[in-house]
Amino acid sequence: MTQDGEILRFDAERGFGFIATADGQRNIFFHVRDFRSDALPRVGERVRFERIDVGGKGPRAMAVQPLAGARQSGVNAPGRATPAQRPADRPARSQPSRNASAPSRRDSGSNDHRRAHEPQGLDGQPVLFVVALLVWIGLLATLTWRGAWPVSAVAVLGGLALLNAATFMAYAFDKSAAEQGRWRTAESTLHSLALLxxxxxxxxxxxxxxxxxRKQPFLSIYVATIVLHLGALAALLWRAS
Incomplete structure (x- = not known):
């Protein structure tokens, strides 16, 4: 069902928000991937969307697209007429400078959108990740070769494989929960998995x-868990020397 509404809230870090409609519905969920524009969604922006009802999870907006020129709609001010409702009693004035600058604004919005989605931290520095990964593999191999593990090497390496599988699943679960408005995985849990x-x-x-x-505080702690983990392995190797 096609409806018009206004963006009530939007969390750029998590990539989702909620739409309110003039008939009083104020918690229609939408995800940024369903927002059909080069720019990021803005609070107060008028949009048109396809509403679907997900069983047990409430309404969701799909194919969300901005309504050009419609800002501060009747969702917040029911008695205010929208531009489409105002009488056309004055001739449209030519605005060449505004039209000329429109491509620039679109380009700027597109660039802002791309910058907002550019990876940061180790995710944006694959060379640093590769270096850390090679150091990690080298430490694991040396500890195994010297028999420096406090328990069986098979148990340690097998446990690390299972731990990494569980870590990826934890991220996937948290991503799904963020999109559907369900209970999230605590960031401390994700950091603990990384540290181990x-x-x-x-x-x-x-x-x-x-x-x-893109969440810089989270990424800073994530990098710290890598340093601490590698430091713990190096300390274990030093004690076995």
Whole structure:
């Protein structure tokens, strides 16, 4: 069902928001990937969308597209007429300078959109990730060759493989929960998984799922977990020397 509404809230970091309509519905969920514009959604922006009802999860807006020229609609001010409703009693004035600058604004909006989705941290520095990964593999191989593990090497390496699989699944679950408005995975849990050795899968999940790849405080702690994990392995190797 096609409806018009106004963006009530939008979380740029998580990539989702809510739309309100003039008939009083104020929590229609939408995701940024369903927003058909080069620019990011803005609070107060008028939009048209296809409403679907997901069983047990409430309404959701798909194919969300801005309504040009319609800002501050009747959702906040029911008695105010929209531009389409005002009488056309005055001739349209020529505005060549505005029209001439429109491509520039579109280009600027497109650039802002691309910058907002550019990866940061190790996700945007694959060379640093490769270096960290090679150091990690080297430490694991050396510890295994010297028999320096406190338990069986098979158990340690197998546990790391399972831990990385669990880490990727945790990111995927959190991404799905963010899109559907469900209970999220605590960031402390994601950091704990990375610290224990799941940081390679965390990097892969950030890159493949486009999740937690732009939140700078989270990425700073994530990098710290990598440094601490590698430091712990180096300390274990030093004690065995």
């Amino acid at each position: 050795g799941g940081w390679p899968a965390a990097w892969l999940a950030q890159r493949a799922l486009r999740h937690k790849s």
